[in-house]
Amino acid sequence: MKANDSLAAKFQEDTRIPYVLYQLAKSYYMAAEYTKACAYFDCGLYFDLNPRLEYVIDMVETYGYALLNSGQADHALFLENVYEEFGNTADFKFLMGLIYMNNEMFDAAVEEFKKALKMPEGHARGVNSYLACYNIGVIYECLGQMTEAEQYYNRCGGYEPAEKRLENMKK
The missing domain is CATH 1.25.40 (Serine Threonine Protein Phosphatase 5, Tetratricopeptide repeat)
Incomplete structure (x- = not known):
């Protein structure tokens, strides 16, 4: 020993x-x-x-x-x-959002993505902007909160997956 x-x-x-x-x-x-x-x-x-x-x-x-x-x-x-x-970076807050999202802890995920939006840019592009908005939009869409989902997809600045989801929502 x-x-x-x-x-x-x-x-x-x-x-x-x-x-x-x-x-x-x-x-x-x-x-x-x-x-x-x-x-x-x-x-x-x-x-x-x-x-x-x-x-x-x-x-x-x-x-x-x-x-x-x-x-x-x-x-x-x-x-x-x-x-x-x-937890003092947009990268970590975004990661925690993904972890919560993958564990179906949607309120916590949205909270972390919103925190990431308030942070300076991280190492990974988009974690404090369009990617965080996109994931919030996906969560709201899955929860049937279409108005909120649309608002966040519109904040993605032309991010193609968000544009496609907006198109699908209009059908």
Whole structure:
């Protein structure tokens, strides 16, 4: 048991290990091998990490997308536990909106997308503008709130999927 504790302590001291795990996870993610990516992200996030480091922020956000893309939306809800550390960007708020949307928590999803709309532009294009509006529109449309859906689709600035939904609503 002492040997395991010593080994665990050594891993915690080596700051390169989480970054290597992040790189492996990111490689699997880019290859659309989301389940494998999740395993490496999970291992990387086991470490005590600085939430202000760019790669740590990307690791958390990409892990959330990997969970969604691998059909593990319910597991992605654990990101609520790190909201205080990472929830200060449009990217994270948008991701949480998607997580809530995929878990059929529509009120919470709309709330997160609306928060993203109030944030400065994120790393991903559209998370604080047309993509957030589009997802709010989809939720409202699915809930039968067509007036609200139309308002948000109209705020998408010509985003083609929103335009198509507006056309379908008029039929």
